[in-house]
Amino acid sequence: MLDTNVLLHDPQSIFKFENNNLAIPVEVLEELDAIKSEQSTERGxxxxxxxxxxxxxxxxSHSLLxxxxxxxGGTLSVIINRYFESNDFSSPAMQRFRAVLHDPKKKDNxxxxxxxxxxxxxxPPTILVTKDVNVQLKARAVGLESEDYLNDKVPEVDDEDGYREVPVTIYELQRFCSEGHLDVGETMDGQPPLExxxxxxxRSDEDKTMPARHISKGNVRRLRIPEFVKAPGGxxxxxxxxxxxxxxxxxxxDSISLVTCFGKAGTGKTLISTxxxxxxxxxxxxxxxxxxxxRPVIALGKDIGFLPGSLEEKMKPWLQPYYDALEVLMPSKPPKDPQFAAKKVAKKKVRKFGDDSPSESSSGIATPVKPYERLITNGVVEIEALCFIRGRSIARRFFILDEAQQLTPHEVKTVITRISEGxxxxxxxxxxxxxxxxxDSRSNGLVYCHNRMKxxxxxxxxxxxxGERSKLAELAADLL
Structure with missing residues (x-):
């Protein structure tokens, strides 16, 4: 038996229960009917x-029952609870139900x-499939078997380190440093093949190390990264x-079009990608x-309600981490560092992204324009709302989707399929x-995408x- 949230999570779940008799309660149809009018949401x-x-x-021509x-190989039917229809609660199951769940008007109940x-x-057996943990617990309390929808869950993997070490000789390491590539073989003792x-x-026996990326068929090449990366004037x-x-x-x-990144708070995901x-x-x-x-609009704690203003103004609270990152990359004031204080940059008459002159507010007081605000004004940096992304074709853009673990696999698929060539x-x-x-940690869109695309x-x-944000942030991320 399917709960409403399973169908909202994956409408194709109806076809993913092979050789089973699939039942949908009529209450689920009522909940779907109330949700279908949501025009701009994935749920609708x-x-x-x-x-x-x-x-x-x-x-x-067919009876729903x-x-x-x-x-x-299975069957599909819509079920009506005859006990509620006849107001008959004399059966043992209904007795257990009334003893545990006192409010029969609730849709979940x-x-x-x-x-x-x-x-x-x-x-038997009768299994209630739901993604609501509370419904699973209540179902088990009345003697009903219940489980999560497992079709889009990825296998549990031990990815503690995030990368593997490949043993090489000191001579192979020296050749790798000079030539930039090396054949190390596709398999490692007792481990899956390299992806x-x-x-x-x-790593050599002398404990000398060198990072690399596996290209194909056991060939690894040296990383191609500059000494530093910076934004103009940053x-x-x-x-x-x-x-x-x-x-x-x-x-x-340039050859990689999709990058997935896991990382706790303060590891540099936002800053480096930006x-x-x-x-x-x-x-x-x-x-x-x-x-x-x-990024998905999912609040931590209680929602603050309606946000007035334009799309950029509505999205700004959710994307504040990126404004903070842009402020770090292109600071309004020079950092308090001798190397920056001693460096004087000549002012150019014509700037690529507009004038640095202060803008005048409605009160007549001149307000300075932050350097990164010019990027937003000129369309170099755009704020995207996921609820409006369906049907778009995003060409020649560098798209950053933050907090992707909050999305379902279907929502992540919707976003990625918008990405055009280039x-x-x-x-x-x-x-x-x-x-x-x-x-959860195994069924969210970020983990699912990594598992399917690797x-x-x-x-x-x-x-x-x-963590590189601060010692305090690193300690809090590990201990709290």
């Missing part, structure tokens, strides 16, 4: 898709009661650890026309910090584990 679109699928599978056979009715009327674009660390940003070198190599490689994006837009090559930044998309997030109640030449994956 999925509710409408489910209605269309059910209409095709259950034509007027009798159901129909599916191509995968009515769905559980419908599953109990099926359990008594049909041969394409997997980052590794070459401060230079250097990779502070090995994993950040991996990340920077993937971001700057500076690498802007530097590639504004360099002499000019591969990209601009940078697009977006564009690049970066998905970053922390699978350990999920506020979306219907995804091994392809156009994609690369990096895990950042060392």
């Amino acid at each position: 679109r999925n509710a409408r898709r489910v209605h269309r699928i059910l209409q095709e599978l259950l034509p007027d 009798e159901g129909v056979k599916l191509n995968n 009515r769905i559980i009661a419908c599953a109990l009715y099926v359990q008594e009327q049909y041969a 394409i674009n997997e980052y590794v660390l070459l 401060i230079p940003i250097r990779a502070r650890n090995l994993e950040q070198q991996f990340f920077m190599d993937a971001l700057l490689d 500076v690498c994006a802007i530097s590639q837009v504004l360099d002499e090559m000019g591969r990209f026309d601009g940078v697009s930044i977006s 564009s690049k998309i970066v998905l970053i997030g922390d699978p350990a910090q999920i506020d979306n109640p219907y995804v 091994g392809h030449a156009v994609s690369a994956h990096v895990k950042l584990s060392k």
Whole structure:
């Protein structure tokens, strides 16, 4: 038996239960009917898709209760709880239901009661499939088997270090340093084969190391990263650890169109992806026309309600981390550092991104324009709202999707399929910090995308584990 949230999560879930008798409570249809009017949300679109699928599978000539056979070998039917219809609670299952769940008017409780009715009327087992953990617990409390929707969950993997070490001799390491590539073989003792674009660390018996990227068939090549990366007029940003070198190599490689990155707070996901994006837009090559930044609108804690203003003003609170990153990369005031204080930059009469002169506010007081605001004004940096991305074709853009772990696999697929030739998309997030109640560390869009796209030449994956924001932030991320 399917709960509403499973159908909203994946409308095609109806076809993914092979050789099973699939039942949908009529209460689920009522909930879908209330949600289908949401025009600009993924939930509304999925509710409408489910209605269309059910209409095709259950034509007027068929009884909803009798159901129909599916191509995968199972059956599909819509169930009505006859106990509620006749107000008969004398059965053992209904007695358990009333003893534990005192409010039969709640939709979740009515769905559980419908599953109990099926359990008594049909041969076992009866399983309620739901992505709501609370519904699973209540179902088990009344003696009903319940489980999560597992079709889009990725296998559990031990990815503690984020990269593997490859043993080499000191002579092979020296040849790698001079030639830039080396054949190390595809397999390692007791470990899975190396994936394409997997980052590794070459280590000799003398404990000498060198980072590398596996290209194909056991061939690894040296990382291609500059000494530093910077935005025009900004401060230079250097990779502070090995994993950040991996990340920077993937971001700057033209052959990689998709980069997924896991990392806890303070590891540099936002800062490094932003500076690498802007530097590639504004360099002499000019591969990209601009940078697009977006993130799902899911609040931590209580929602603050309606946000007035334009799209940029509505999205600004959610994208404040990127404004903070741009302020770090292109500071309004020179950093208090002798190397910057001693350096004097001559003012140019004509600037590429407009004048630095202060703008005059409505009160008549001149307000200085921050350097990064010129990038936004000129369209170099754009703020994207995910709710309006369906149907678009994003060409020659460097697209950064932050907090991707909050999205479902279907939502991530919707975003990635918008990326046209010549564009690049970066998905970053922390699978350990999920506020979306219907995804977890194994079923969220970020982890799912990495699992399904690994091994392809156009994609690369990096895990950042060392915090670089501050000692306090690193300690808090590990201990709290």
